[in-house]
Amino acid sequence: MSYRDLQGFIKVLEKNGELKRITCEVSPILEITEITDRISKKNGSALLFENVTGSPYPLLINAMGSFRRMDLALEAESTDAIAEEIREYLNLRNYLSVAGILKSIPRLFRLLYALPIKRPGRGKCQQVIEKNVNLNQLPVLKCWPMDAGRFFTLPLVFTKDRHSGQQNVGMYRMQILDDETTAMHWHKHKDGSQIYKDYQEKGERMPVSVALGCDPAITYAATAPLPKMLDEMMLAGWLRRANVTLVKCITNDIYVPSNAEFVLEGYVDTKEEPVLEGPFGDHTGYYSLADYYPKFHVTCITHRKRPVYPATVVGRPPMEDCYMAKATERIFLPFLKLQIPELKDMNLPLEGVFHNCAILSVHSAYPGCARKVMNAVWGMGQMMYTKLIIVVKDSVDVQNLREVEEAVLLNVSGLEDLVLCEGPLDALDHSSNRALYGTRLGVDATREGTPSGREHYSVINVNKTYPGEAMDRLKERLGDSEDKFVIAVDGNVEKEDISLVMWKLFNNIDGKRDLIVYGSRIGIDATKKWKEEGITREWPEDILMSEDIKELVSRRWEEYGLD
Template identity: 45%
Template sequence: MSAPQSMGQFVNDLEKRGWLRRIAEEVDPFLEVTALCDPVMKAGGPALLFEKTKGGGRPIAINLFGSRQRMAAALGVERLEDVAARIRAMMEMEIPDGLWAKVRSALPKLKQLAAFKPKEVKNASCQEVILEGARASLDILPILTCWPGDAGPFITLPQVITADPQTGRQNIGMYRMQKFGPQTTGMHWHRHKGGAAHLAKARALGQKLPVAVALGGPPATTYAACAPLPEAVDELMFSGFLLESPLRVTKAVSCDLLVPAEAEAVIEGYVDPAEPMRVEGPFGDHTGFYSLEDKYPVFHVTHITHRKDFIYPATIVGRPPMEDFYLGLATERIFLPLLQAVLPEVVDYHMPAEGVFHNLVFVAIDKQYPGHAFKVMNALWGTGQMMFAKVLVIVDKHVNVQDPQEAWWEALNHIDPQRDVLFTRGPADALDHAAQLPWLHSKMGLDGTRKTADEGFHRPWPERVEMTPEVQKKALDKLKKWGLA
């Protein structure tokens, strides 16, 4: 099994497996697509390809990543854990004696990473058609207005590409883009994001910031745009790692930014940091509530390039579970080895759909000493995007945190609220509407582990109620024979 090299290939692969449904009847990007897709997503339904959109617009592909199986197929694996296994294998190495021996042992790993450097090509599918000036209009895209309270149409599945004005190092992020007009959008750059950092540097240098927005391409690159990569890891190289071959890229027609050569379309332009910011939003967000209007930079379109017969990729977000849950699930599974490299006591973790990524995280640990759960809480709040986690629930290693019902049952049985709840303060996700301040909130950690005498607990700790495995197996066989299991 290999990862799809383009969105068209991914669509075809899903259709062959019976995981995609083509819809021939015309649909309206204004609210109707969301009304059609929301119940399909919540029911765990298939990917959808709307072949006709109102006004003669391009086809829309949606819910391509909307299941564990489709998310794995997007990355060319049977299970998401297979990607984690590749990362773990690259990280594991013997620790030999002597500094030079350590360096030599690391070289094969570094060479393996270097093998995924993007491959630049001149003839790119994404530039079969080149539009500029007045012809480079966003009106050619069937951009969705998702919810009744949205401020307008939003591009919801973009790969926004910028480069550090000083180093030239590129960043790709997934930031929603409100369409203001045929050639302007909002650029929803939160202050913690890479694009916002590049804009700040451009402002200090007194120059405009070139921007390219890729739509579609290899599904691995779409995923890489929303993955919480360490700053030193390039999204294009990470895409190559996921593809297990260098990502084909080409230079944008209006600037030096490298874009995925197999993208369906690329929107090119700039953000001028000297220009006043503009009110963007509201937008029906992944929290299930509208994120409120605020001021954000304005993106100006100068060129649009695309395949001759391109498909417009989109997603909708709202009350979970939605398609974005599976993009988050991929991150959870793939990045477990990196988290364990920092915190080896972590056995597993899970971000349930109801927690919308940043509101709730269950963590199972191999508890070794008094206060170990609190140590893990503080460490997680200081690690990458875990700094946004509002509630952390720490449980013992035998607890299956992939089952929130089991995790809550175990944790709530094991806590004494006065003893086992930790409050602290730290950065808030911009979409946390309940935060005390727009970028700052309190956080809560629950120590749901078994307590020990070293922690001042001297009562007997009870065991779980469980049936003898042999008896249970025989009983299950009888239930199956009777048609009751």
């Protein structure tokens, strides 16, 4: 039976020992973030802050921040089990005989849950209607010290295509500007931005509603990389095995989940000048830079009688969003395999923060198979942003990073095993010379190498004093050593922390600019780049918490009642 709402999920988390309640007063300005970050980094529990400074509402965070809680959220044994169900749908042999069709009937009936139901009247999300809007009464977080303000971090933003009337929902952060308005962070590549442009061309006001605190299947579905023609509520209904019930908003024609905790109703005036939004400590582990985005006017807030406000914190992995990304990796793998028959498995490592690295295993049955698969992936939806693709043979377990490392060190031999592909990059990628476009790198580790006893890599620290110094140091090291790979990182990076080094590498390189090949050996410059090295934008700062907040949280840790 599906969760009826977010509070039903909270009860299940608590029953399973996956929730900690914090009853003392805690500030939404940085303090909650520091607590949550510490808990996330040690794979800790979900947190329910019952007494948030300046707000009458409790705050839930890190609710899906582990593999176990992700499985509970989607009410499955595992996300692999969900993927297996999808694979059975896609297996056409199930429908080529009467016996196969009869066996598939229960599975096909489940598709009926995918159809959302529009219910007349009001839902629980409209038990209280507030037309005197004050966004600052909500326990909205300021997550990191350099953030421009307080941000909604887990909003489900509902919009409607002005031509077809089809609704779309996506998760876009929202910075509070004042009591009644926020910025709306619609990236150029996102569906919300395209819908906005259609309204803008006609000079029409665009209705928008934002649901906060839906059941976890609905929240997850809002993050899923679905084709534009598919309603995310269909995926949510199928996942939760119960139709999503929608109700019409009070002040516009958008339909929202009836059991949401809060709904912000309003509009975007497409004739209005965009507003400066950001910076914001983002899921890459860096601050995304300030830029101009549409302004969202909130005209009405509705909510349940005793609502819970949902939030998440993003930053250097592992964080809660990493586990949502891993769910997407497993759930959508069958669709990739249907279109790329050679593909066996995929791993999006946490350090790759969604779009910076994909490790693929393939059945390499012909020359160039790995390259064919790379190009297929780069041509597929949001996978086009993948900055680094590593391809190994299907005998390698891509979930075992030690096996992947051994395959790369043994089988990659200089330039002939590298693929450079220019194309679009994610809006949050900061390493390319220009925004939204750069060089993606493919590494073909499928060829059989001959062990030489020199299959090693090394990491060097470089305190750059002039442009190109990291490259000079790499040239020296490649000439003096027999290491297969040499990675240069900044002097303040702890080179023994391999997770940290990989995170820096995945974030900081452009394939064309930052590689040097010395025979069969490869140097990689993963240092911060200077404008003199080709960067045309400001290089963002690493996300770090201020020392005073870290000291405060350490002092209060026992008071929070956390282990």
